[in-house]
Amino acid sequence: MCATLVSPSQSPSDPGMPAAAPQTPLSPIVVRWRGNEAYQASFDAMREFTAARDAGTPDEIWLVEHPPVFTLGQAGKPEHLLVANSGIPLVQIDRGGQITYHGPGQVVAYLLLDLRRRKLMVRELVTLIEDAVIETLAAYNLAGERKAGAPGIYVPQDASGASAAHTGAKVAALGLKIRNGCSYHGVSLNVSMDLSPFLAINPCGYAGLETVDMATLGVAASWREVAATLAARLEANLAAHAATIRLVAEAAAADPSDGAAGANPAAGAAENEAAACAAAMQPAVSAVSGGEPPQPQAGVAPAA
Template sequence: MNHKINKRVKFLEWGTVDYKQAWDRQEELFKGIVDVKIANRKKEEKDQELTENFLIFCNHPHVYTLGKSGDAGNLLMTESMLKMRGIDYYHINRGGDITYHGPGQIVGYPILDLENFFTDIHKYMRFLEDGVIRTLADYGIEAGRIEGLTGVWLDFEKKIRPRKICAMGVKTSRWVSMHGLALNVNTELSYFNNIVPCGITDKEVTSMNAELGRDLDLKEVEDKLKAHLAELFEMVLFESEIEKA
């Protein structure tokens, strides 16, 4: 059975949103796409519904999230310490280990039916990384990949002081994606001291403002990242009224 292709992607700017609230809303959008795909399997192509796609940008109050196969020992704080600092903590259903989200970070959640684009998870992850790499290049920051490690890195070739600037962790089911990327723009890096980021003990974490010595316009960086992702995936982006999580 053929699949009706829809490259239109609804862009949603959620602003600052509680992590659990955003996660729940992601799950709703994800399930909506999966339900349409399941229903379409019983229909002739001419009767099938198009599946929706979403690209969401937001940021979260201070929170640590641990991936489904992550090691809880990589959180270096007790429950009482988290409470005292006002930091949330969730064990979630994405890949990867532990990471931090907070103000000054761009969190991107592509909720896509990959059958509208390509069915290759490796390619999907590389395209997310490429979007970030191109965005950083716009600011004169040379970034790339380190073999065997996800995310986007600086000093990725000589590896004298390799440091991660963007973390990634995704979930896919029936070729539908959720979760995504977290790019450190004006992020307060001291919060990474309370975890073993992504379970990696011998690498640093950095941000755009730490590298450039100045704060960046978050909206400007978002716009560049959005444009690069749209070009890579050949998305037809559209925006309707602002939909909050």
């Protein structure tokens, strides 16, 4: 893996944004608008960035739209690609989960975070990401829910309006890789896209799982508009977690007898992996847990 940082020319900041200054441990995250980019280029750049970063490297969120591509996670089974000659390339990658599709009209947000520095457990990060998707979709008056054992956001069974015809469908999904306490990969949200390539796979290893986009659910919004909303919610949720950690640390400093308060909850997360297959995503208004996840094919475990 190359040990050079991604250069500004490869990942330009949003127009009008000043260049990132060296950051303190919990300073604001740098958001980079990479635009339409080949999947392999993003994948290589994420790994290079993560390999080269040190304790002072700013955390970043990359916003990307990919040309059509199928990606197969570490536990992925090739048989979940149902159409061998679809004309869409297949890339084997190092996130968790099974197979998914990325394409035009889908917002992909990659989270390059130092979890140790943020004292952030992997499961906490997954929850913060799902919350951000839920809040983003709520901004467009869409409802959704989590499903136990099946990471992502789904159209709820009691959905109304245009969503009622797509209950149980998936509109948002996530997949992460954790290396040396730092995350890469991230979350994808279907905005307005050609959904037919999802019919060529068992999304996330689930036969018959419907995927849907915001446009099908009745939302007319641009890729950039939704990307900006999602990035803002990711930043806000991560900032809120950081503020909570800071308050806990201050309380521990004021009362040294409470030794547990200052503990680092990210200890042991260095080589752990959070996997939530990055297939299609779905709308949500509140963080609803419950309901039965879609059943995978025999012998296929849901993404963790």
